[in-house]
Amino acid sequence: MSIILVVDDDDQLRKSFHKLLTEEGYTVLTAASGEACLLEVREKTPDLVILDVQLPGINGLETFKSLNRIDPKLPVIIMTAFGTTETAIEATQMGAFDYVLKPFEIPEMLKIIEKAIEAGRFMRSPVDMDVSPDETAHDALIGRSPAMQEVYKAIGRVSSTDATVLIRGESGTGKELVARAIYQYSQRREKPFLVINCVAIPDTLLESELFGYEKGAFTGAIHRRIGKIEQAHGGTIFLDEIGDMPVTLQSKMLRLLQEKSIERLGGRETIPTNVRIIAATNRDLEKAIAEGRFREDLYYRLKVVTIWLPPLAKRSDDIPLLAEYFLARYAGKNGIDNPGITEEAKTLLKGYRWPGNVREISNVIQKALIFNRGTPLSPEDITLSVTEKPSVKETGTRDLDEALRQMIRKELMNPSDKHLFDACIDRFSGILIGEALSMTDGNRSRAAKLLGLSRPTLHAKIDKYKIRIETTVKE
Numbered sequence: 001m002s003i004i005l006v007v008d009d010d011d012q013l014r015k016s017f018h019k020l021l022t023e024e025g026y027t028v029l030t031a032a033s034g035e036a037c038l039l040e041v042r043e044k045t046p047d048l049v050i051l052d053v054q055l056p057g058i059n060g061l062e063t064f065k066s067l068n069r070i071d072p073k074l075p076v077i078i079m080t081a082f083g084t085t086e087t088a089i090e091a092t093q094m095g096a097f098d099y100v101l102k103p104f105e106i107p108e109m110l111k112i113i114e115k116a117i118e119a120g121r122f123m124r125s126p127v128d129m130d131v132s133p134d135e136t137a138h139d140a141l142i143g144r145s146p147a148m149q150e151v152y153k154a155i156g157r158v159s160s161t162d163a164t165v166l167i168r169g170e171s172g173t174g175k176e177l178v179a180r181a182i183y184q185y186s187q188r189r190e191k192p193f194l195v196i197n198c199v200a201i202p203d204t205l206l207e208s209e210l211f212g213y214e215k216g217a218f219t220g221a222i223h224r225r226i227g228k229i230e231q232a233h234g235g236t237i238f239l240d241e242i243g244d245m246p247v248t249l250q251s252k253m254l255r256l257l258q259e260k261s262i263e264r265l266g267g268r269e270t271i272p273t274n275v276r277i278i279a280a281t282n283r284d285l286e287k288a289i290a291e292g293r294f295r296e297d298l299y300y301r302l303k304v305v306t307i308w309l310p311p312l313a314k315r316s317d318d319i320p321l322l323a324e325y326f327l328a329r330y331a332g333k334n335g336i337d338n339p340g341i342t343e344e345a346k347t348l349l350k351g352y353r354w355p356g357n358v359r360e361i362s363n364v365i366q367k368a369l370i371f372n373r374g375t376p377l378s379p380e381d382i383t384l385s386v387t388e389k390p391s392v393k394e395t396g397t398r399d400l401d402e403a404l405r406q407m408i409r410k411e412l413m414n415p416s417d418k419h420l421f422d423a424c425i426d427r428f429s430g431i432l433i434g435e436a437l438s439m440t441d442g443n444r445s446r447a448a449k450l451l452g453l454s455r456p457t458l459h460a461k462i463d464k465y466k467i468r469i470e471t472t473v474k475e
């Protein structure tokens, strides 16, 4: 359970925080001054500090500086009232995780807290390499296949340098784990490690998240904001899913890599940076370049040091090891005895295709353990999502989902329409109705039935989406 230390001289605020965060399942400590905060941190090693800037005695900024000296990896969220934002900005520049303006929205605050704790966990929890499957104390990269040996060697080689690293491989192959391992073994391990997921953040926000902005850079920019690149000064940024980064931002990234400097949005000042970039993607970057979705010059910059993670099926000798590792790990976490696994079950696992790679085997073992009654896992205990060939319907939906997702991502990166939501829904409806009509040879009654719509509704939609019926209409 994570421990949060709340530092504020306002009794009421400390009490509300205590109640709120305890309900959320955190262990909450409080302190009314900077001095008390430093004592608590030394004694109780919390996972996160929420720190007010205006404190009696040593002020918030000084407290932050001391915290940073005690433990540079301890995430700190600064709370500030209007008028003291400068201090908060200064603290983020020195590496504070984030700052919030009082009064704040609770859900917003809870989100930041969750992110900060995760960031702290990433920085602290080491990633072991090539350990025995029953050593589950730390996160570990498991596998002894030649392919994984190459990965370990590459991590060893690049860790000590400041080189930009590109990690490639299908989803679930361990890219994030490798990024964390590189950080943990690098000279920057005492400095921040920040993760930015390029897909999870909308592109306009992504730019300000990374580069920050000046007051007045756009409507709503009421004060300067320090971006993650500045915040991670001296540290490492993990740019996850870089293959999905909007093209406009790619040129800014290129400049960062070439010139080691940035400009905040709406700013003129060139700010020197000192950050190591580790990037990852499961995309086919070569194809993305051919399609104009990824800048070739950025690709060349990034790919100098590339670590490829092969699909799990291509390193099937590692499968039994991984199964044993996840068994030991989940049994340990749930406080149950490790039941072990039969040779038959291992053979079954080795023969499977693992489209979801290591993430999938981790899930499969976790599920198998839930229903297990203490006997070694046998083939009957194991449910693979596609033991036989997937039915046409299943593949169809999955492909459709992926195709749609791709289309939507493209649209979100380069919105061609101001009313993007409606435009997307219209487009989808148009395709759906068009398909239903072509399947019924233009018969509107049958198409309506097929879609579960009334005929008048279908008519209205055909008009709205201006669908042309090209098949011979037999009504």
Ligand SMILES: Nc1ncnc2c1ncn2[C@@H]1O[C@H](COP(=O)(O)OP(=O)(O)OP(=O)(O)O)[C@@H](O)[C@H]1O
Pocket (backbone or CB within 6 Å): 139, 140, 141, 142, 143, 169, 170, 171, 172, 173, 174, 175, 176, 177, 178, 281, 282, 358, 359, 362
């Ligand atoms: N070699 C490995 N040994 C042990 N655990 C692993 C290994 N590779 C991956 N994992 C675990 O599998 C899960 C998925 O790994 P990770 O998140 O690093 O994948 P990813 O390549 O980043 O996937 P995505 O492209 O979907 O983000 C994680 O829980 C990770 O800890």
Ligand SMILES: [Mg+2]
Pocket (backbone or CB within 6 Å): 175, 176, 240
């Ligand atoms: Mg990942």
